[in-house]
Amino acid sequence: MCKYSPVGILDSGVGGISVLKHIRKILPSENIIYFADKENAPYGTKKPSEIIKITDRNVAYLEEFGCKAIVIACNTATSAAAETVRQKYRIPIIGLEPAIKPAVRKFPGGKILLLATPITLRLPKLEKLINEMHGEADFTCIPAPGLVGYVESGNLCSEETVQYLKKLFSPYSSVKFDACVLGCTHFPFAVRAISRALGYSPVFFDGGAGAAKRLCDILNKEKIFHTGNNPGYIVWNTRFKNHLERLLYCNKF
Numbered sequence: 001m002c003k004y005s006p007v008g009i010l011d012s013g014v015g016g017i018s019v020l021k022h023i024r025k026i027l028p029s030e031n032i033i034y035f036a037d038k039e040n041a042p043y044g045t046k047k048p049s050e051i052i053k054i055t056d057r058n059v060a061y062l063e064e065f066g067c068k069a070i071v072i073a074c075n076t077a078t079s080a081a082a083e084t085v086r087q088k089y090r091i092p093i094i095g096l097e098p099a100i101k102p103a104v105r106k107f108p109g110g111k112i113l114l115l116a117t118p119i120t121l122r123l124p125k126l127e128k129l130i131n132e133m134h135g136e137a138d139f140t141c142i143p144a145p146g147l148v149g150y151v152e153s154g155n156l157c158s159e160e161t162v163q164y165l166k167k168l169f170s171p172y173s174s175v176k177f178d179a180c181v182l183g184c185t186h187f188p189f190a191v192r193a194i195s196r197a198l199g200y201s202p203v204f205f206d207g208g209a210g211a212a213k214r215l216c217d218i219l220n221k222e223k224i225f226h227t228g229n230n231p232g233y234i235v236w237n238t239r240f241k242n243h244l245e246r247l248l249y250c251n252k253f
């Protein structure tokens with residue numbers, strides 16, 4: 001493992017690209033393997049034990065590929081599996097955390113909407129985070145599993161997407177949210193649809209910038225920070241059975 005080794009970014013599909021965007025901003029030279037586990041998507045409605053098994057196998061692939069660090073760019077897989085895989089592998093594994101703290105800091109006592117997958121909302125990691133902020137803001141948590149599929153199919157702001165969200169938000173029509181925490185990495189791609197469904201734009205927060213900063217700190221500390229030019233990319237999509245087909249785009253490094 002050296003500074004030229006790639007950083008692995010892992011998600012069930014395209015959601016992790018919202019994290020990659022933040023990583024690229026502060027780490028423009030890193031070689032990247034983007035691993036989209038489309039074969040097993042969506043994660044958000046699976047059992048935690050299944051997500052642990054899948055994440056363990058995917059981390060093993062990326063480690064075998066020589067990754068120097070792995071970002072689990074998925075709130076669901078982080079909540080279910082990050083602790084388990086961190087204990088098993090020696091490379092740094094960075095997870096995603098819903099940006100609840102920055103939202104509360106910006107809107108103390110405010111009304112905060114948290115959108116995530118059912119699993120993320122059910123697991124103790126999030127409960128702990130919300131309990132830490134207890135009394136500091138008013139939280140409304142809504143599971144939005146269908147939004148993952150809309151984003152995957154490119155329906156970022158279609159009428160169907162907006163109608164789906166309107167239905168989810170209808171029990172809260174009397175509430176005006178100050179902030180919306182996007183607790184799933186697919187959701188930053190759907191902010192226009194969320195605003196249209198609410199009828200206004202709350203301030204959006206996502207965990208991508210925090211994860212990118214943690215990755216940057218770790219690479220700096222371990223002195224494996226890459227500063228060269230022409231970073232390479234591999235995009236790996238597990239939906240395809242043939243090994244070469246799986247590597248959708250391979251720009252050598």
Ligand code: DGL
Nearest residue numbers: 012015043044075076185
């Ligand atoms: N992008 C993922 C997340 O952050 C999961 C989406 C899914 O596969 O359900 O939670």
